[in-house]
Amino acid sequence: MDPIEILTALASPDGRADPYPCYAALHELGEAVPLGPETVIAVGYDAINSVLRDPGFRTSDAEIFARDFPDWQDHPVLVQGADWILNMNGAHHARVRSVIARAFTARRIAALEPAIAKMTDDLLDAMAKRDAVEFMHDFAYLLPVTVICELIGIPEEDREGFRPVARDLTEIFELQGPGMLPVTDAAAVELLAYFTGLAHKRRADPRDDLLSDLLALSDADDARLTGAELLHNLTLLLVAGFETTTNLLGNGLQIVLTQPDVGDAIRAGSVSAGAFVEEVLRYDSPVQLTSRIAYQTKVGGVAVGEGTEVVTLIGAGNRDPRRFAAPDTFDPLRTDGGPLSFGGGAHFCIGAALARLEGTVAFPRLLTRFPGIAPAGEPVRRDRLLLRGFDTLPVTLG
Numbered sequence: 505m506d507p508i509e510i511l512t513a514l515a516s517p518d519g520r521a522d523p524y525p526c527y528a529a530l531h532e533l534g535e536a537v538p539l540g541p542e543t544v545i546a547v548g549y550d551a552i553n554s555v556l557r558d559p560g561f562r563t564s565d566a567e568i569f570a571r572d573f574p575d576w577q578d579h580p581v582l583v584q585g586a587d588w589i590l591n592m593n594g595a596h597h598a599r600v601r602s603v604i605a606r607a608f609t610a611r612r613i614a615a616l617e618p619a620i621a622k623m624t625d626d627l628l629d630a631m632a633k634r635d636a637v638e639f640m641h642d643f644a645y646l647l648p649v650t651v652i653c654e655l656i657g658i659p660e661e662d663r664e665g666f667r668p669v670a671r672d673l674t675e676i677f678e679l680q681g682p683g684m685l686p687v688t689d690a691a692a693v694e695l696l697a698y699f700t701g702l703a704h705k706r707r708a709d710p711r712d713d714l715l716s717d718l719l720a721l722s723d724a725d726d727a728r729l730t731g732a733e734l735l736h737n738l739t740l741l742l743v744a745g746f747e748t749t750t751n752l753l754g755n756g757l758q759i760v761l762t763q764p765d766v767g768d769a770i771r772a773g774s775v776s777a778g779a780f781v782e783e784v785l786r787y788d789s790p791v792q793l794t795s796r797i798a799y800q801t802k803v804g805g806v807a808v809g810e811g812t813e814v815v816t817l818i819g820a821g822n823r824d825p826r827r828f829a830a831p832d833t834f835d836p837l838r839t840d841g842g843p844l845s846f847g848g849g850a851h852f853c854i855g856a857a858l859a860r861l862e863g864t865v866a867f868p869r870l871l872t873r874f875p876g877i878a879p880a881g882e883p884v885r886r887d888r889l890l891l892r893g894f895d896t897l898p899v900t901l902g
């Protein structure tokens with residue numbers, strides 16, 4: 505099949521709902537598929553892994569924004585985006601990431617486990633009081649947003665309003681061209697105004713939270729982080745911190761709802777929560793793709809010129825038949841795990857341990873508390889390719 509035909513199918517509503525047949529067709533074409541002189545799609549596990557780990561492939565930074573959007577400085581979302589660690593390279597990236605990473609050490613994240621268990625139980629208590637539950641809002645959104653807001657230091661009364669604005673901002677990650685700029689600009693302006701106000705309050709009255717710690721670091725004489733870099737990356741942490749984990753929880757529950765033996769195995773302890781979460785990440789990754797700009801000459805055996813965009817199809821790499829036995833089977837006991845869902849190399853997800861912890865705490869508690877959990881109507885998928893998840897997942901609790 506022609507790669508353009510496959511990608512057209514992938515970009516259609518049916519392809520976004522179920523991209524996996526398109527990925528299987530792409531795998532037949534090789535590790536990497538050229539799409540004209542300016543774009544290459546990396547579909548094989550090894551090709552994606554090596555692109556993400558090779559500094560010869562860089563993320564789209566301010567230089568690339570200026571190439572692709574000559575008026576980029578007129579767009580708040582791009583001005584903020586240029587300061588996101590996701591969009592920095594080399595020493596610049598290492599400097600800013602090293603400051604933010606202090607909040608995400610394995611020790612700090614592990615210490616959050618009792619608090620996450622308590623938040624989970626509180627949400628399950630609230631769900632138990634209802635006959636029917638919309639899982640995406642009542643649990644999958646509320647748990648990660650509560651966790652990231654507690655970590656940053658965002659007061660409880662401000663949290664409910666974040667879902668729509670964060671969803672608008674994440675439109676910037678989808679490959680849609682300049683059409684999404686007005687919506688994402690508005691969301692960026694709103695979130696920046698919010699964090700500027702909150703930073704003002706925390707400077708006057710510091711607390712034991714990430715925002716107060718980072719403000720102290722950025723206000724120091726030898727600061728390794730400017731005030732703008734701090735505020736802009738808070739926006740990234742907020743949206744990256746719950747959109748993705750919300751989808752991990754929703755995608756995982758949908759697997760249990762359609763394959764009840766998987767839920768039974770988790771309840772019986774024959775499948776560990778950790779193994780289940782890893783397999784959800786592989787089988788139905790909340791992040792399906794990312795991209796790099798090539799300053800290197802080859803991707804998966806395909807020659808690329810400098811400046812070529814390389815789209816790394818993580819969701820396809822996770823189903824690569826050259827890497828995984830029976831890639832389309834959900835098998836939490838597989839011994840060939842190792843999904844690409846958190847990326848790799850310098851930009852490896854800073855919140856991976858936190859997301860895994862939320863999943864491994866939440867699923868066993870949810871499934872043992874409600875052994876009769878079952879679908880209560882058709883789930884509705886979000887019409888997106890990059891961030892893969894559900895809009896609504898109605899359930900009854902039995």
Ligand code: HEM
Pocket residue numbers: 556563589590591601652740741744745746748749752789790791794795844845846847848850851852853854855856858859
């Ligand atoms: C299941 C949940 C999650 C998934 C699947 C996920 C996926 C990813 C991926 C694929 C990347 C690399 C992007 C690239 O290389 O271009 C990434 C980076 C990142 N993630 Fe996550 N993420 C998740 C949860 C989180 C959480 C909970 C946080 C924050 C608390 C977070 C914050 C970030 C940040 C700040 C980066 C940029 C790191 C850098 O560029 O140095 N993520 N994530």
